[in-house]
Each structure stands twice: as structure tokens, then as C-alpha cells.
Amino acid sequence: MLPADTRRHHLSLLLQCLADTGPLSRADLARATSLTRVTVSDLVAELLADGLVAELGTKPGARPGKPATLLGLVHDAVLIVALDLSDDTVLQGALIDLHGEIVTRDAVELGSARGDAAVDLVVALVQRLVATSERPVLGVGIGTPGVVDDKGVVRQAPNLGWYELPLAEAVGARVGLPVSISNDANIAALAECTFGAGNPDGLMLVAIGHGVGGGILMDGAMLGGPLLSAGEIGHVVVEPGGAPCACGNRGCLETVLAVPHLRDRLAAVTPDAVASELEAVGTTLGAVLAPIVTTLGITDVVLYGPAELLDGPLLGAVRAAVAERSMPVVAEHLDVRMASLARDVVLTGAAAHVRFTQLGVV
Amino acid sequence: MLPADTRRHHLSLLLQCLADTGPLSRADLARATSLTRVTVSDLVAELLADGLVAELGTKPGARPGKPATLLGLVHDAVLIVALDLSDDTVLQGALIDLHGEIVTRDAVELGSARGDAAVDLVVALVQRLVATSERPVLGVGIGTPGVVDDKGVVRQAPNLGWYELPLAEAVGARVGLPVSISNDANIAALAECTFGAGNPDGLMLVAIGHGVGGGILMDGAMLGGPLLSAGEIGHVVVEPGGAPCACGNRGCLETVLAVPHLRDRLAAVTPDAVASELEAVGTTLGAVLAPIVTTLGITDVVLYGPAELLDGPLLGAVRAAVAERSMPVVAEHLDVRMASLARDVVLTGAAAHVRFTQLGVV
DNA sequence: GTTGTTAGTTCACCCTACTAACAAACATCG
DNA sequence: CGATGTTTGTTAGTAGGGTGAACTAACAAC
Incomplete structure (x- = not known):
């Protein structure tokens, strides 16, 4: 853990507050996180530069003192590439924003592809979605059937012919983005809690x-x-x-x-x-x-x-x-x-997973 | 989270390594934690000053280079006060070292004491054990029947007449030590994993x-x-x-x-x-x-x-x-x-809980 | 003795968050 | 209307924590 991790943690805290409570001023954030106003200002400046947060004008309500400027999450500042591999015939994919809204869908036939060929299809689908995105891509989230460890290694997924396959590493290296992988059902549960x-x-x-x-x-x-x-x-x-x-x-x-x-x-x-x-x-x-x-x-x-x-x-x-x-x-x-989310739980869950691992927002 | 928390985290890392692997040199610790040798030396100096760690002489085995000085945990540098409130008639207590070895036992009859009177008995038992200790006391761990939240509030423990009782806070204020409280069965499970x-x-x-x-x-x-x-x-x-x-x-x-x-x-x-x-x-x-x-x-x-x-x-x-x-x-x-630990699981579990919350050692 | 290796330390530097102080912008009250 | 008090957000300056580079110390092997 570096001192820089402290900063990442604090950035996450701010994003979490904004996600939970809605727009807040810097002073509000300072009170909520018990950080200093100075520190919050500094952190907010970084989030503003990244485009993840935007100033929304002054806070309404007439109170003494300098009026506060509200800050809000920009839910489509970045997009997430989400994949659902749980279907036997079609690999589903989507671009999803930070609120879990699906922006674009895409899919690819699995056919008889298994093993490395199936990995190629996954990479191709990811690359197509990345190319489609008009915003920076935060990361790639994948929900797959089978057993997946916390390092993104697919221990076994018979349907796709994967055994001890470091999928996160493989896909990450080829698309140049952070990749988060989880079991489809686990990730569906996450979606239900995050967006449901x-x-x-x-x-x-x-x-x-x-x-x-x-x-x-x-x-x-x-x-x-x-x-x-x-x-x-x-x-x-x-x-x-x-x-x-x-x-x-x-x-x-x-x-x-x-x-x-x-x-x-x-x-x-x-x-x-x-x-x-x-x-x-x-x-x-x-x-x-x-x-x-x-x-x-x-x-x-x-x-x-x-x-x-x-x-x-x-x-x-x-x-x-x-x-x-x-x-x-x-x-x-x-x-x-x-x-509650019916058919897109795995896709949105994959997005929630990326949002959590990259931004620390639950 | 302050920058000081980073340091505490790193101190915990070192203690954890020493607890898991046995005596190691500073250079070993640096490799294990991927911290710098400089940083490890600095952290170790702090642990040496606290007495939690001691130099054990040079590392045996003839290899080129300057011989390493081994560092080892001092398992009785500090002691933990542990209480087991799960018995209906007697409150059990003990002084326990960092290896989970019981140094001293003590107990007090519960009698008909309930509610605040029971809290008084708990405090008295803790104070007696603290007075007995020949080493600094790291903290107080309590395993109690009933429902306890993660802030040390006993939501309900009918046997002791406790409802919505902030026991950790109350005991902590009266004995001047950090207090960790958990359900007796949960803590027994922790003991089984920590010392069993x-x-x-x-x-x-x-x-x-x-x-x-x-x-x-x-x-x-x-x-x-x-x-x-x-x-x-x-x-x-x-x-x-x-x-x-x-x-x-x-x-x-x-x-x-x-x-x-x-x-x-x-x-x-x-x-x-x-x-x-x-x-x-x-x-x-x-x-x-x-x-x-x-x-x-x-x-x-x-x-x-x-x-x-x-x-x-x-x-x-x-x-x-x-x-x-x-x-x-x-x-x-x-x-x-x-x-595996038969009758003292709750006591040793309470000690394990304190060891974890205070030193971060699992 | 020379060479190469490992352990541990010193020093200068960067990053992060904090305190203290201040300017800006507003409400309220006499 | 001006003085007063409040709240927001920013600008220094400071302290703590970790790092890389370079150094000393201590040993084995040739």
C-alpha cells in the first residue's frame, strides 16, 4: 500500500458520497468524509480534470455565507464494457454508463468456438465495443459461467472449454484495459444490490x-x-x-x-x-x-x-x-x-463490478 | 483514513509475516512485503522500541554477504485481557499472550447480577486481570452470548439483561483500554482458525x-x-x-x-x-x-x-x-x-479478536 | 588481496493531508 | 444602508510517510 492508495481511497469516498446522496458541495463532502475542505478541494480538482465530476451551479436555498457550488457525478463521463458469457450460443456485450444504463448493445455468435477460439471471440467483442464508445472506457467486466478466482483466472468453465485460464490477464493485455471477471451468478447478485x-x-x-x-x-x-x-x-x-x-x-x-x-x-x-x-x-x-x-x-x-x-x-x-x-x-x-432487472442482470453486474474495482464505488 | 493508517497497515504487514513465517531478517521482510529495505528498517525500529519484536542474533547458514540479523515476535511483550461471558453462573477471564497461551486465569460469580450490575462485574474482572499483568495490556476482548454489532454494542443478551448496551464504550471508558466485543460462537470460530x-x-x-x-x-x-x-x-x-x-x-x-x-x-x-x-x-x-x-x-x-x-x-x-x-x-x-481447543475457545478467540483489531495480525 | 554479494543505513526528494490564515459572497440586524 | 456574522473555497506553509540512489559493513570465494 503506497501513500497514493490513500488518495485513491479518498477519491473513492467522494465518489461514493456523490453516488449515494446526489449532488453535494465541497464543504458538504468535507463534512461527510471528515476530510479537510482543503483536501476535498484538491481531490475534487482531480475528479473535475478527469471529467468524472462536474460543477452544477450554486446550491439553492437562502442561507448566510458564501453560496456553495454543487458537484455532481457525470454518469456518462466514462463507459464500461460489459460481457455476459452465460448463454450457450451467443456472447452478449454492452456499453454501460456509471448509473448502469445500457448505452449500446452488441453480441457475437459463439458457434462451436471453445478454448482459445472463444477467447478470440471475447476479445473481438470487447474491441468492437471499445471502438463504438464515444467516451473513454473505464474497464472491461465479464460475467462467465464456471469457477473464477479473485485474480481473474477461470479455473474451469466447461461450456467454453476453459481450464485454469488467466482470462483477465489475457484479455487485458490484448485490449489495454483493466479487466474484472466473476462468476455470472455472483455478478448478478451484485447487480441486484448495486442497481436494484x-x-x-x-x-x-x-x-x-x-x-x-x-x-x-x-x-x-x-x-x-x-x-x-x-x-x-x-x-x-x-x-x-x-x-x-x-x-x-x-x-x-x-x-x-x-x-x-x-x-x-x-x-x-x-x-x-x-x-x-x-x-x-x-x-x-x-x-x-x-x-x-x-x-x-x-x-x-x-x-x-x-x-x-x-x-x-x-x-x-x-x-x-x-x-x-x-x-x-x-x-x-x-x-x-x-x-428486478430481469434479463440484463449479468451485464449490469459486470458493469457494477468494474465500477467497484476501478472507482471504489459500491 | 490518514497517512498514519498506511503506516499502521505496514506495521501489521510485518507482524503478520513474522507471525506466519517465524523469524526473518529486515531484508526478508522487505522482499515479502515488497516495501523498501529503508522503510522496513524504519518500521522495525518502531516495533523494536515497542518491544513487540526483538533481534535474535545473526541468521545461520553461510552465504556471501553481510550476515542478516533475525527479527522475531516477542509473544509475551504485551498481554491481552480476555473474557468469556457465555456461562450462566461464572464470568471467566484470562490474561493471554500473542500466541494464544493462557498466562493467568481469573473468574467472578455472576450470581443474580444483571444489567448494569453485570457490567460492574465485567469491569471489576477486567481491572483485576489488568492489575495482575506484568506486561502492558494490549486490549480487552470479550465474547458474550447474544447479538453484538461491529461497534461493540450489545443489541440483546437476555441472559445478562443487556439490551442496546454500548458495552465496548462503557468498559473502555472505565478501564482505559481498547475493547473488542463479539458473539461467543463467532469468536470461537475465530479461535479455531487463528490458534487451531x-x-x-x-x-x-x-x-x-x-x-x-x-x-x-x-x-x-x-x-x-x-x-x-x-x-x-x-x-x-x-x-x-x-x-x-x-x-x-x-x-x-x-x-x-x-x-x-x-x-x-x-x-x-x-x-x-x-x-x-x-x-x-x-x-x-x-x-x-x-x-x-x-x-x-x-x-x-x-x-x-x-x-x-x-x-x-x-x-x-x-x-x-x-x-x-x-x-x-x-x-x-x-x-x-x-x-481442537476444547474448553477455552471463547477466551482464546477473544484474544485473537483483540490481536486482530489492535495489531492487524490474523 | 581482490572481487562479488548481501544487509542495513543515510540523504535528498516526492506525495499526501493537515493547520492557519484569508478572500469572496451572502443573510441579518440595528 | 452599513456593520456583523457565517459559510465557502483557496492559498500558503508544515509534518509525516515512502522511495530511489548511494554508501558502509560484513562476509565467501578465488
Whole structure:
């Protein structure tokens, strides 16, 4: 840690205040951060020079003393390149501003590309988006399926044929920008907390798609764990000795809750039995969630996946099952709901991740 | 954050290196921390002046160049006052050195003291221990039952009659030392990782006594959560509609696993059925742990409580149940065992907490 | 003895944030 | 309307922290 890191930290503090509270004067910032007005002025000057902050005129409201000049975040001063690699066929990309608004979209067919060829596609997509941007690019954020460590090494992502691949380093070297990489579900949880209504002190996102994954934020941080697998709820066994699962075990939650299995199951019953089938699955999920939610004291559980399947009897059953099996205090504070940002959670989460790593803004 | 914090951080880095690796020379420290030799010398001078570090003579091994002088931690340069308030009748205290070795013990009867009277007892015990110490006291660490926030405010501890009590502030003001307070189970988990064999990246401790509590360390940090209740596994419902619990719900894990209930249950069966009873309880606990362990990707589960009940068929059944219901990758890396430090976990954990907050040494 | 290597220190310099003092711009009150 | 008091933001000057360059000290190997 250099003395320059102190300065970066203080710059982050200021940006964080402006992001949380809206426009403030230098004196306001000094009070909020308990830095000196002098220091704040100096730091603000740097942010003004970078264009991240702009003066918005004098503060309204008639009070004695020299009128304050308000400072506000310039949300499109820089843009973030965000990639979502969670789809099997298409790599999604976007340019996103600091408020999480998508400015431009782009995509590339994955085709049969795997391994290095897939990396080439990622780099090409990033470069196209960078070329599109009319503003400086703050960095590149990537959400990928699989296991990713905190240094941007993809430990394994079978869908893309990546094993022990230092993707952040590789992409960073080729595009000349800082690159942040995370697991898609973890990053979706981050998006829910950053741009949605999620509580970063205790939120779990359950991603239901081809498989069942998830991500957890506790005390403001994404959980990783020794295996970098925190949040991976899909392979909790719900039916010992049940249907075999790709993981090697039997009766995993994924064998019941993953979208393909869910659709198969619904197709096998009469239309008027659909609701009760969904409820049964919801109850199963709730029974798995209850120990987790109670033990972690989580307040937000967010489901991410096809609303036509999840947002109805299933969600209701989850709520009921969790409430029945949790400590009352926890159940009172708990909110089980669908993800608020629907389809772009991974993209916006990748942007949030970059915003955090580069600017320190949560 | 002041520039002085940078220095404190660097001092912590050096202490951490010495604690992890054993005696090192200044040049070794410079390499390990990637600070300059100049800076390390300066920092070391400060640590030498404080007595936290001592020169141990020249480094053995014949190599060219000036021989290095080894520096080592002085583990009893300062002592820590640690308190364990988890017992209903006696407040335990100890003086503990930086290695977690107990130097002196002391205790005070709680009697019927509650509220402010209990605080007085705590202060008296601390003052007695401080007076006993032949070395400077680094700080006071307290492990208490109940809910404690990160600022040392006891939100509620019914056993002691404390509600919204700023205990750290109160005790700190009266004894003139920095005070760190945490939940007893959380702090026990910390002890297991600091002085025992626990993995701080993913460990859960389950404390089984009068009630059932717990603490979790993930990614090196104690989990708190929005309700400050992370780890509280006792009130997960294992038998919907089962026996009523103090929490207001029915069929909580605590109604099955808490020591009094466990003893009652064993007393009601014939001696040769004891093992199978314990196994049944162990299986229940394993079923609760499995979703948590799998979803967090935890590698260490530690049981803390009476070994004659836990360390046998019950532990074995927990292992089996968790393994059956978890993802194979997780089960492979998982170790379910008894706490290694037995009866002094809370005391040593409190010491570890102080060591961390005051010196930054994990 | 010479050479090369490693450890630890001295010195001059840069960066950061702070205190003290001040100018600008406003409200309020007699 | 002018004097007074407040608040904002800036301009010095200072103290603390870390760094690179160069130096001394101490040793092995030839």
C-alpha cells in the first residue's frame, strides 16, 4: 500500500458520497468524509480534470455565507464494457454508463468456438465495443459461467472449454484495459444490490436456467469460499437416491429445479395440475433455502430465471416454505422475490463490478 | 483514513509475516512485503522500541554477504485481557499472550447480577486481570452470548439483561483500554482458525450447549449479516410442527440438539439404544448442515460442546449425512470434527479478536 | 588481496493531508 | 444602508510517510 492508495481511497469516498446522496458541495463532502475542505478541494480538482465530476451551479436555498457550488457525478463521463458469457450460443456485450444504463448493445455468435477460439471471440467483442464508445472506457467486466478466482483466472468453465485460464490477464493485455471477471451468478447478485433494491449485507440470488446456480452477498462483499463455489445451491441433495446429476451425485436440487427438468415435468401433467407441480418444486426449494437463510440471517432472496415458470405458484411456495422453517425474526425481515432487472442482470453486474474495482464505488 | 493508517497497515504487514513465517531478517521482510529495505528498517525500529519484536542474533547458514540479523515476535511483550461471558453462573477471564497461551486465569460469580450490575462485574474482572499483568495490556476482548454489532454494542443478551448496551464504550471508558466485543460462537470460530487448524476461508463452528449457536468465517472474515445473526443455526426448523421453541417457532434444531434435550432423550432409552439415538440426532444435524456447507463451499465444520455426547456416533452420523447430501467436490474437501481447543475457545478467540483489531495480525 | 554479494543505513526528494490564515459572497440586524 | 456574522473555497506553509540512489559493513570465494 503506497501513500497514493490513500488518495485513491479518498477519491473513492467522494465518489461514493456523490453516488449515494446526489449532488453535494465541497464543504458538504468535507463534512461527510471528515476530510479537510482543503483536501476535498484538491481531490475534487482531480475528479473535475478527469471529467468524472462536474460543477452544477450554486446550491439553492437562502442561507448566510458564501453560496456553495454543487458537484455532481457525470454518469456518462466514462463507459464500461460489459460481457455476459452465460448463454450457450451467443456472447452478449454492452456499453454501460456509471448509473448502469445500457448505452449500446452488441453480441457475437459463439458457434462451436471453445478454448482459445472463444477467447478470440471475447476479445473481438470487447474491441468492437471499445471502438463504438464515444467516451473513454473505464474497464472491461465479464460475467462467465464456471469457477473464477479473485485474480481473474477461470479455473474451469466447461461450456467454453476453459481450464485454469488467466482470462483477465489475457484479455487485458490484448485490449489495454483493466479487466474484472466473476462468476455470472455472483455478478448478478451484485447487480441486484448495486442497481436494484437488494441489500448488500445479506442477499442470495438463485439463478435458474439450464442449471441452477447462485451468488451471495454478505456484509457488503461477494462470498467466494475456499472452493470459490459460494452460492452454488444447485447441487444440494433434495432427494437422496433420486435422479442422477451431472455432478456425480443423485437427487440434486438442479435435477428438480433446472428449467429443462421443470418444463418436462409440467408437460407430463394435466394443465390444471401445473400449479400444484410448481408449488411442490417451490416447497422443495424453500426447504433448501431455509437453513441457509436462517443461518446466514439473510434478508433478500432473489430468483432469476423465466418469470412464467417462477413468478407464480412456485415463488409463493418458496415464501411459505422458508417462512415455516425459519426463525421468526429472520422470516419477518425476509423478502423473497424475482430479480428486478430481469434479463440484463449479468451485464449490469459486470458493469457494477468494474465500477467497484476501478472507482471504489459500491 | 490518514497517512498514519498506511503506516499502521505496514506495521501489521510485518507482524503478520513474522507471525506466519517465524523469524526473518529486515531484508526478508522487505522482499515479502515488497516495501523498501529503508522503510522496513524504519518500521522495525518502531516495533523494536515497542518491544513487540526483538533481534535474535545473526541468521545461520553461510552465504556471501553481510550476515542478516533475525527479527522475531516477542509473544509475551504485551498481554491481552480476555473474557468469556457465555456461562450462566461464572464470568471467566484470562490474561493471554500473542500466541494464544493462557498466562493467568481469573473468574467472578455472576450470581443474580444483571444489567448494569453485570457490567460492574465485567469491569471489576477486567481491572483485576489488568492489575495482575506484568506486561502492558494490549486490549480487552470479550465474547458474550447474544447479538453484538461491529461497534461493540450489545443489541440483546437476555441472559445478562443487556439490551442496546454500548458495552465496548462503557468498559473502555472505565478501564482505559481498547475493547473488542463479539458473539461467543463467532469468536470461537475465530479461535479455531487463528490458534487451531481451521480454514479461515470457509469454516463453520456449531456450538452445542444450553442452546445451539454458531459462527461462520468466510474469505477470512467473520460473517455478521444484516441481523448480526450469521451462524445462528439453532433455530432452523427440522420438524415442522414439532416441539415448541423459545424463539416462537416449533421443531427448531435446538429442541433436538441442545444438551439438556439431548440428555433427556438419552435418559429415556435403554443404554444399548443410546448410540442409535445419537446417530439420529447427528443425521438431523447433517441434513441441516448439508445445504449450508454445499452452498457456501465450506471446508471445515467444527462442533463445540460436550465431547461425551458429540464425539462419537453423533459426529459420525453428521459426517455421513453431510457427505450424502452435498456436492461431491465439496464433500471431498470437507472435514467435520470436534473443536481442537476444547474448553477455552471463547477466551482464546477473544484474544485473537483483540490481536486482530489492535495489531492487524490474523 | 581482490572481487562479488548481501544487509542495513543515510540523504535528498516526492506525495499526501493537515493547520492557519484569508478572500469572496451572502443573510441579518440595528 | 452599513456593520456583523457565517459559510465557502483557496492559498500558503508544515509534518509525516515512502522511495530511489548511494554508501558502509560484513562476509565467501578465488
